[in-house]
Amino acid sequence: MPARAQQFTRQGNAFQIHTAAQSFQLEFCTPTLFRVSYGNPAREPLMVTRYAWDSVSVQVNDGDGKLQLTTSGLRVVVGTTGLLEVYDSNGRLLSADKSRDSSGIKKVLQADEHFFGFGERMDFLDQRGKKVQLEVGRGKEKPHIVGAYNVLQANYSPVPFFMSTKGYGIFLHTTYNSSWDMGNTALDTYSFSAARGPLEYYFIYGPQFTDLLDQYTGLTGKSPLLPQFALGLHVGTYSGGTWGHEELTSSAYVIELARRFRKMGIPVDILFLDSTWRLFGENGGKGATSFEWRETFSNPKAMFDTLYNLHYNMVGLHIRPRIDNGTRYKLLDTARSLHYTYPEANNPGEFINYFDSAAVSWWWQHAAMKVAAAGARFFKTDEGSAFGALANESAKTGPGGPEAQRLHNVFPIAYAKAAYEQFAAYNQMRGLNQTREGYAGIQRFPFIFAGDWPSQWQYFEPVIKAGLNIGVSGVGYWAHCMGGFEQAADPELYVRWVQFGMLSPVALLFGMDHPGYKEPWRYGREVTEIFKQYDEMRYSLLPYLYSASYHQYKTGTPIMSALVLAYQDDVNVYNIADQYLLGENIMVCPVTEKGAATRVVYLPQGEWIDYWTGRHYEGKTYLNAVCPLDKVPIFIKAGSIIPKQQVVQYVGQRVIDNVILEIYPGTESKADLYTDDGKSLQYQQGSYAITHIDQRTENGSCRIHISAPEGKFNAPTRTFTLRVHLDKAPANGKGQYDAAAQVYTLTGIEASKENTILIN
Known part of the structure; x- marks a missing residue:
């Protein structure tokens, strides 16, 4: 031996x-x-x-x-x-x-x-x-x-x-x-x-x-649930004045913007004010945060109160990690004297030391609270990459040396963690933080957005790729600036990007192009109607997206996933970077070519249904899909059960006591409808309800079984409406069949008890 x-x-x-x-x-x-x-x-x-x-x-x-x-x-x-x-x-x-x-x-x-x-x-x-x-x-x-x-x-x-x-x-x-x-x-x-x-x-x-x-x-770390309203539309604004136009900013612009969305009936839940709300400080300029309002904002608290009276569920502010002196507060001087800034080569530094819990506590109580007390409920923690590297808005590189090199990549996590946890405790609800930078573990402090990419066709598909890659890397809550960030967008590009954005994990509208700022009405009536169409589609899908969010929390499977995640043995999907699954059952195929009236779609193994026409296709094949401007190709897996709801203008507008179950019969499938209070952390202690739904189709009959809700939470859903997609009217049943839509509708199904429905 x-x-x-x-x-x-x-x-x-x-x-x-x-x-x-x-x-x-x-x-x-x-x-x-x-x-x-x-x-x-x-x-x-x-x-x-x-x-x-x-x-x-x-x-x-x-x-x-x-x-x-x-x-x-x-x-x-x-x-x-x-x-x-x-x-x-x-x-x-x-x-x-x-x-x-x-x-x-x-x-x-x-x-x-x-x-x-x-x-x-x-x-x-x-x-x-x-x-x-x-x-x-x-x-x-x-x-x-x-x-x-x-x-x-x-x-x-x-x-x-x-x-x-x-x-x-x-x-x-x-x-x-x-x-x-x-x-x-x-x-x-x-x-x-x-x-x-x-x-x-x-x-x-x-x-x-x-x-x-x-x-x-x-x-x-698993990604926690966001507040349910965070699955609604997010809108960012420069308050009327981006870089070089700061004198045009005002609370009046913000309020008028918020009112206009409501008057036009465009659903939205979250608003945030980007960089120009704040007074640029004496040391770091626009690359640092003084936590003082620009003089054009005369009464920030009144602004926040008005926005919340307009039923915006959260309003947030953009910050940067460097702290600065303003005209009223000398926050940088104080932080340095207390050794709460991270030291730099020739000075005590400008970055709050987010690795130090005492520094974080001071930052929250003496800096962040100056705006939280007025009504801010979350931050956009921007510029996390500037710790130990060149900043966007200045020639500074921040801390240097071996220790800064060790911490550079995880600084964005510490930065996001501080804001996420402190606001969650202060608001007494689930946290929310918007950040551009992250690293392994950032999924615990959602959400990530894709960054500042120009409004040009050449950047559209790479942004989609970014979302697919971050998803297969364990980060599920992800967003991007619909229409691109810089420059005014080509109206066609704007529409195509909006279609993708409304069917992304987090829907975010934000641009710095002055004076348009990606507001939909700037692009004309037709574009505004398409924007509203896809925004309403998103809000109708909230039960589906929320259930997918819970699945993500339990398993790590992202809400938006590259096809390879579900079909890893199919070599045909290995390089498909412009199609994805939203949840488990909806395949979205964004149109990324200017002037395209069709696009090639790959259908993986199984049977697929065209969302717009109801036509069925066998999988493992390529299809030339028609895509007029108002339609992005969408395909539904046969067997899918997709919970939907009536459109609301904001989450919480009314109690959702009826859930619509869109059922696309297939051999055998199941789905879970997840419900909780939408805001608290009680779901982590089991305060939620899950309704298990399954369907089986054989010999021309479709059997649908709906369990009674399981769990500690008293779900508000009182009835289900079934919309079963069939190519002909069933011989039995008390529902109504719409031959044009090829949908059999059955209403009034009691949600609090077990139900079995047989359709043949």
Whole structure:
């Protein structure tokens, strides 16, 4: 028998392994998740939220010169030099090391292996064959005529995590910038390394992508539920004056904007005031926050009161992480004297030290409360990338040195966390925070938006790609500026972007183009009607979106997902970056080409129904879909059960006591309708209700079963209306059949008890 080249000791789930080449720790967290640490195992709190694990049964075999560690899900083989091979329980090779040095590791790239993840990237969906650099920021170059940043470098919210089509994922547990070569240099090798620090990574086995996301977000934190009204429309405003026009800002503009949405019957729930509400300070100018109002806002509290009387559920303000002196408050001087700013090379610094709980407490009580007390209920925590890097609005780079390099990528998390948690406690409801930057773990403090991209066709599809990539990286609540951010949009582009935006996880309307600001009426009557049409579609889908939000909270599956998440064995979807699933059952296919009257759509395996025409199609095929300006191609999975409601102007306008169940019969399917109070954290203690709905179709008959609500919450729904999509009238039943719409409608079904409906 060969001599064993490894020595190891075991303590609980952790194995300390020593070879002639290297020493490291391998710790099983679960039977399908383990951590490898080449150095002291990290215990930082911003990325990873769980370090204590239940005991894992591990069978140890150290014969034949190899150390084999076997759980119910995996077999890990440690070679004589410390390199790892990982097999599933059936003996199939998942992953194998090729070499390791002080900063990184090389692994075998299998011939048919593809990679998805890495955060909010605008370059590619499938990263096989690519090089990837992960550092929070928008990139360095501005190669375009309009001055926009390079979409190939855009990195607002990188996540050092990927999923392989071989059924495993790897999360590199580092705060430092990282480099990934996913088969670019060598066709049979991929590698990853961190700029500094000891190497540590988690290996996760699914094999399904949804299982991998569940485990990854179990490690880095599940996304909590937003207040239900946050699924309604968000509108941002520069209050009448963007950069260079600040003198035009006023509370009167804000109030008139809010009133106009209400008068026009355009549903909206949330309003936020961007940069120009605030007085620019004496030290940092527009790149810092003084927490003082510009002189054109004479009575901010009265403004907030008016907005809340207009039934806006939340009104927020844009801030930056640098603090500054104004004309009334010397917040920067005070923070520095208390050592609550993060030190810089030649001065005490301007950034609040959001890593220090005492500094956060002071910031909240003495800075943020100056606007929260007047009525602000959330922040847009902008410019998180400026800590240790060049800021957008100044030539400053902030803190430098090794420690700042270590913290640069996680600064946006600490920054968002402070605002999210403090406002949640103050408002006594679920938190909400809007941020452009993030990193692994940012999903705990939602939501992310895609950044400041010009209103041009060339940026539209990359923004869609960003949403799909952030979703497969564990971040589900995501938004973008409908119509683009900078410049006035081509009206056709505006419509196409709005159609996508209203069918995104978070719907956000915001632009800096003066004087239009992406307000729909600026684009004429037809565009305004289409805007309203899709806004009302979104509000009708609130029960569906809210149920998808709960599913995301429980499983980590994003509300908006790339097709590869549901069809990872279908190579046809690996590079589809302009179609996605909204929830589990609705496939949205944005139109990204100017003047297009049709677009090619790929229908994955199964049966699909055209939302607009009701026509059925078999899957695993391509289709040329017709798309006039007012219609974005939408397809529904056969078997889908989609809960909807009547349109409201804002969440809370009326009690939703009737839910409409849109049922598209298929072989067999099920859905859950989730309900709670919409605002509190009581859902985390079980105060919610779930109604289970399933349908089965065979031999021409459709059987629909609706359970009584389960859970502690007393759901307000009193009745269901069934709209069953059938190509002919049923022979039985008491409902009505609309031959033109091909819909059989049955009303008055009592929601508080179990029901079974047979249609044939």
